[in-house]
Amino acid sequence: MGIIKTNKLKYEYIRRDEDNNVEGITTALDGVSLDIKAGDFIAILGHNGSGKSTLARHINAILFPAEGTVVVDGMDTTDSSKLLDIRRTAGMVFQNPDNQIIGQLVEEDVAFGPENMGVPTEEIWQRVAESLEAVGMTAYREHSPNRLSGGQKQRVSIASVIAMHPKCMIMDEPTAMLDPGGRREVIEAAHKLNKTEGITVVLITHYMDEAAGADKVIVMDKGRIAMEGTPREVFSRVEELKSLRLDVPQSTELAWRLKKRGVDLPDGVLDRRELVEALIRVYKRNK
Amino acid sequence: MAESGFRGLIADHLVYEYNKESSQRLRALDDVSFTIRQGEFVGLIGHTGSGKSTLVQMLNALMKPDSGTVYYDGRDVFEKDYDRKALRGKVGEVFQYPEHQLFADTVFEEVCFGPRNMGMDRKQTELSAYAAIKKVGLPDECFDQSPFDLSGGQRRRVAIASVLAMKPELLILDEPTAGLDPLGRLELLDMITELNRDSAMSVLLVSHSMEDVAAYASRILVLDKGRLIYDDTPAEVFAHYEELQKLGLAAPEMTYVMNGLKAAGMDVDTSALTPDEAEESILRALRLC
Structure with missing residues (x-):
């Protein structure tokens, strides 16, 4: 059984007018069944309002199912006695690093979580050191977070999450506010934690190229899973993705267009390296 | 000067x-x-x-x-x-996540706020707000709705409309x-x-x-x-893609693809920046051989 498992998960919220009368009901999640294996790197794609953030908020028990179940590492999220354990198991990294950082110094910020959990002082400092090392921020340990770049702040947010030793890390558009260098830093840090520490990563993103490096891509639409598969499988379905207000990485798009115009290229080219190699093979063959 | x-x-x-x-x-x-x-x-x-x-x-x-x-x-x-107040109407600024600053009860009220504040009279204000909401492509039903009932993308359009209404x-x-x-x-x-x-x-x-x-x-x-x-x-700026990368920036994806192809001997246009431009250049290069 996977570390995150949802079974026919349904979530609705009631829309009310100014006088608090019920106007209607929106179904944000409509029967989502998922089984995420421990150690996987999962990317969730979907247009604004497709339900992906609502799904993420169920995994660390910020929201609770109206119907169906969410089980994280064997714990049902509706079991209130397990609430803290669940949030410790599945840590969350949000979009805006400025809303997550609270400490005066980087190390204080990272220490806050384990301190709150009652971890002994000695061990807190050890965890702070390890976590900052894991995201490459050791040199900034005694700096003020205010002086850091967006990518550095977001890496501190990640360190603060992993200092609580979670088994999974849920990242809700962690790079939406970052410059290209910052985006690279954060995505590389997530992959490194996944590979070296075995942390399960669930990455929600609007950047298609960030999903290309995942083990599995899940595409949400209208509160349901619309597509599921390896990045290569999902990004081969270019027209279907476009109909869901999404896109494919630009190199995938270019390969798809060239193929339509008669160039002999494979399906589901994922990045520029694959595209350049495939095109050079065609070029040499023609020569 | x-x-x-x-x-x-x-x-x-x-x-x-x-x-x-x-x-x-x-x-x-x-x-x-x-x-x-x-x-x-x-x-x-x-x-x-x-x-x-x-x-x-x-x-x-x-x-x-x-x-x-x-x-x-x-x-x-x-x-x-x-007159710096008038300048702020001429040079309109849409900040990051502007939808977080919406406050009025209806979309129309929200968009009227800027021009009214600039000193336009009621008729001008309403005409200008109406035109701005149409310009950002929001449907007529939106006018009397609360901005908070709209989707994130629509809310952002409302925020942009409220700057456009000042006719920047x-x-x-x-x-x-x-x-x-x-x-x-x-x-x-x-x-x-x-x-x-x-x-x-x-x-x-x-x-x-x-x-x-x-x-x-x-x-x-x-x-x-x-x-x-x-x-x-x-095209000139992204020709410096290696320097940009060192500065924590990057070039468009296509710049890397075209430079990769060029380095391998294909006669492609490295200044192609979009998939459209890259597509044509690559097809030309392949037909030449």
């Missing part, structure tokens, strides 16, 4: 330092000069902390430079008797597509392009997406550590 009859904005040797009194002086802007002519679509890129936000706040006189100045239509905007001549947008899905990004940028083309409104697009500035801007400004290091066409 200001030419007579010049229409548009001139940033003239702008310098600004933070922490002036302390030992940790930080030069946020270091002798920055450029022009934005009426009707231009200019992109501004730079990593976090490069001075973009400081610069943008100076362009409509929200911040005063330590030295240097900004001319608008040939007049120094920091002169004592300059130059629209500055700071990361207008952050958090939008791919089609939402495209729709918003296409809408801004139409406004630029049809009403000759100038646009300054501040963005972290190299693909977006490459596809939409006709000129790109690059800031690094407070200095303006490039001011050129997208």
